Amino acid sequence: MLVDRKQTVLYVEDNHLNMALMHHIFKKNLPSVLLLKAETAALGLQIARRTLPDLIILDIGLPDLNGYEAMERLQNDELTRPIPVLAISAFAQRSDIERAQNAGFSGYMTKPFQVKALTEAVEKLLAGID
Template identity: 75%
Template sequence: MEEYKRTVLYVEDNQLNMALMHHIFKRNLPSILLLEAETAELGLSMAREVLPDLIILDIGLPGLNGYEALEILQQDEATCHIPVLGTSAFAQLSDIEKAKNRGFAAYITKPFQVKAFTETVKRLLDSGL
């Protein structure tokens, strides 16, 4: 059985993006356990239960969107310390600024540049935000 050093929760409703993320973690971040949730509601529940080291949160989720989920995470004493990496296909400068102003620790646009994404994940895990 593998021993993981860190845990990351990925909240994403698109199965292709989820499969890509599993591939990226297996190849580039093998010591990190990747957990998944298909909705913000499930992600919030898992975040409270597991207390991952990092949450990767899609902005365009059905139901609660990423901004609403981030606000709930920030207001919860159990999860407010967990850095959250926002992801979205929205790549305008205004989208990036909005995400940073709302409190995301970082924001990566889709499609991902794998090297930049991997470096961002490592930086957020190492920063201990």
């Protein structure tokens, strides 16, 4: 699936290794998508409001605000409310996945994630397919 070169994804993650891995995945599998990065939820919220990315990939276990708090702020802002948000977390219990769905996330991936599954999820969300 070809993705419009103008599409942008914001990745909010505090772990440098995960950030480097995501950069590599996008470079190799989604080269036409611009990947923006933020190491804190607060910075991610600022970047999201300023750039209005097509998709946000949000780690749940962030140190300043957890992913649920950040998601609530995204949903309460009329500018960022329409942006789909993909949750990524090491928490893999059914209750964790249900909590994310109830919080309004567009999808949920557990760490470690499969590169193909992540790539497909990003492509679908960027194409507007649930």
